[in-house]
Every structure is written in structure tokens, then in C-alpha cells.
Amino acid sequence: MVACNAASAAALHYLRDKFTDLPIVGMEPAVKPAAETTQSGVVAVLATPATFQGALYASVVERFAGNVTLLQSTCPGLVQQIERGQLDNVETRAILESALQPMLAEGIDTVVLGCTHYPFVIPLIQEIVGPGVRVIDPAPAVARQAGRLLDAAGTRSDNTRQGRLLFYTSGDASQFRLILPELLGDPGEVHQVFWGANQVYLTK
Numbered sequence: 001m002v003a004c005n006a007a008s009a010a011a012l013h014y015l016r017d018k019f020t021d022l023p024i025v026g027m028e029p030a031v032k033p034a035a036e037t038t039q040s041g042v043v044a045v046l047a048t049p050a051t052f053q054g055a056l057y058a059s060v061v062e063r064f065a066g067n068v069t070l071l072q073s074t075c076p077g078l079v080q081q082i083e084r085g086q087l088d089n090v091e092t093r094a095i096l097e098s099a100l101q102p103m104l105a106e107g108i109d110t111v112v113l114g115c116t117h118y119p120f121v122i123p124l125i126q127e128i129v130g131p132g133v134r135v136i137d138p139a140p141a142v143a144r145q146a147g148r149l150l151d152a153a154g155t156r157s158d159n160t161r162q163g164r165l166l167f168y169t170s171g172d173a174s175q176f177r178l179i180l181p182e183l184l185g186d187p188g189e190v191h192q193v194f195w196g197a198n199q200v201y202l203t204k
Contacts, residue, residue, distance in 0.1 A: 007027075008027045008054075028060055044070075044110065048115050071102075071103045082120050083171070110136060164189065
């Protein structure tokens with residue numbers, strides 16, 4: 001699974017062409033269900049610049065959003081706020097209000113989350129847009145697709161064994177350990193990743 005919208009936009013087609021015998025599930029903004037269910041015909045999409053600039057997003061829009069108006073925002077600074085564990089402070093709220101309030105004035109009734117960071121601030125987004133606006137996180141649908149592929153291959157775990165969470169980050173591992181309980185409620189096990197000379201190095 002390529003569990004990132006920006007990485008999917010950059011590499012999903014290449015990976016599927018390169019590894020033809022390996023089923024690869026990617027992330028893409030849930031424009032299709034938003035377009036199918038919107039009543040106002042106006043949908044907000046929140047994503048990073050890399051996602052908006054990718055051919056994958058353009059393809060989704062072309063195929064499924066011909067009859068709706070899409071309002072887009074990159075929410076500058078929001079990813080950094082989430083990575084600091086600042087999920088509901090003044091600055092995070094200001095970033096989201098700056099993006100969403102003009103969209104609300106345009107009549108949106110649906111918000112699509114096009115970045116895997118953004119579900120961490122769904123409560124704040126929902127508070128800003130109100131109960132009449134639907135917020136779509138594509139992650140559950142993507143997880144179900146991954147499950148279907150595991151079932152088809154006969155490789156899904158039987159859930160009789162307790163797994164463990166392993167996290168790998170190219171950022172500051174100690175900082176990541178600090179915010180994990182805030183984000184996921186579990187400290188997990190964190191390893192640092194380094195790239196160099198076409199190799200990947202992991203800390204213990």
C-alpha cells in the first residue's frame with residue numbers, strides 16, 4: 001500500500017508498471033463519492049500541492065467531477081501543525097478557517113480530505129463547517145480494498161496473533177515518539193530512516 005496521497009500521485013503508476021505481479025493499493029482523494037452524493041454541487045478538496053499537481057488527481061477529477069464545482073485548498077502549514085501534535089490550537093484553527101470559510105460561502109456541502117495527515121483534525125474541521133457538511137476520509141475505503149486483496153490472495157491474518165506497531169520516519173524520531181500518543185493513542189516502536197548512496201539505513 002502507498003499510504004500517502006502525494007506519494008501515490010508521484011509514484012503509483014510507475015510502481016504498478018514496475019511490479020506487475022504485486023497488487024498495489026494507492027491513496028487518492030475521494031472525489032467520486034463526493035460528486036455522487038453532493039446536494040449543492042459544490043465540493044471542497046483539501047490536499048497538499050503535490051497531490052493537486054499529480055496526474056492521478058487530474059484523472060479522478062476528469063472521470064468523476066464533470067458535473068460538480070471543486071474548490072481546492074492546500075492549507076499551508078497544516079501538515080506541520082499536525083506533525084507537531086497541534087490538532088486544535090489557535091494557529092491550526094486559523095489555517096482551517098482561512099481555507100474553509102470562503103468555501104462555505106460558496107455553498108459546499110462536502111469536504112474531501114486529500115492528505116493522510118488531515119483526518120487527525122476531522123473534529124476541528126467538522127466544528128468549523130457544521131453538521132450540515134459531510135467530511136469524507138478515504139482511508140476506510142482504501143483499507144477495505146487492501147483487505148479484499150488480502151482475502152483474494154489468502155494472506156489475511158486470522159487475528160489470533162497479537163501484532164505490533166512499527167513506525168519508520170525520515171524526520172526526528174524522538175519528536176515522533178512524543179506525538180504518537182496524541183495522534184494514535186499508542187507509543188508504538190519508532191525507527192529512524194536514512195537514505196544514501198541508493199540504500200536505506202534504519203536505526204535500531
